[in-house]
Amino acid sequence: MAPEPPAPAAVPSSTAVPVRETMPVSGPRPAPASPLTPLPAAGSPSVAQGALARLLAGNERFAAGASVHPHQDAARRNAVAGEQAPFAAVVGCSDSRLPAELIFDCGLGDLFVVRTAGHTIGRETLGSVEYAVTVLRVPLVLVLGHHACGAVRAACDLVAAGTPISRNLRAVVDAIVPHARAAAEVDDVVELHVAATVRRLSAAVAGERCAFHGMVYDLRTGRVASAIDTVRKGLLTL
Ligand SMILES: [Zn+2]
Secondary structure (H helix, E strand, C coil), X not given: CCCCCCCCCCCCHHHECCCCCCCCCCCCCCCCCCCCEECCCCCCHHHHHHHHHHXXXXXXXXXXXXXXXXXXXXXXHHHCCCCCCCCEEEEEECCCCCCHHHHCCCCCCCEEEEEEHHXXXXXXXXXXXXXXXXXXXXXXXXXXXXXXXXXXXXXXXXXXXXXXXXXXXHHHHHCCHHHHCCCCCHHHHHHHHHHHHHHHHHHHCCCCCCEEEEEEECCCCCCEEECXXXXXXXXXXX
């Protein structure tokens, strides 16, 4: 049998990233947000909180070098062959150092994963997330960016120096450029872009029983941290 992951601990309140007070504040300041950003009325925050706690517990195991690699054997493969019921969707960057199942210590059938360079959102991505929310009924969509993101750096270079870029790559970079104009450091832009992606997905994807949350992954420590404070503190230009 595949090992079951330990029961997740409560969601720590310390997952928020430090607030960059030097970042520009523009537009109206949003109302304070909970650690999750539930959709109105029919949302299911307790289920979403449980999904987030499970992700965080898996990430803690991974970062500590104590992964249990659950749900990766033949029994699990057979168990989910006929039907899937992932407990969360992850919309992340395609970076080779950001495989969701590894960094959250999950296995087959656990996560519905959508990855694009810089976790940029196009119609196919929106459709994929909507499928996860409306058909698979995941309670949580997690947007996952990471420090030193190459796509974000390309947007920063374009803003700073007009670095030439191909037409296809431009489609990726253009989605990040507004955030590259709002902050100077690449990792600050990453956080803005993650928060903006959360807002865009939550506004565009149909379904009322899902929460949307943003996190940033540290390539060196292996740990994720919430990016939601960038939204709460009104640092977002949306
Ligand atoms: Zn990236």
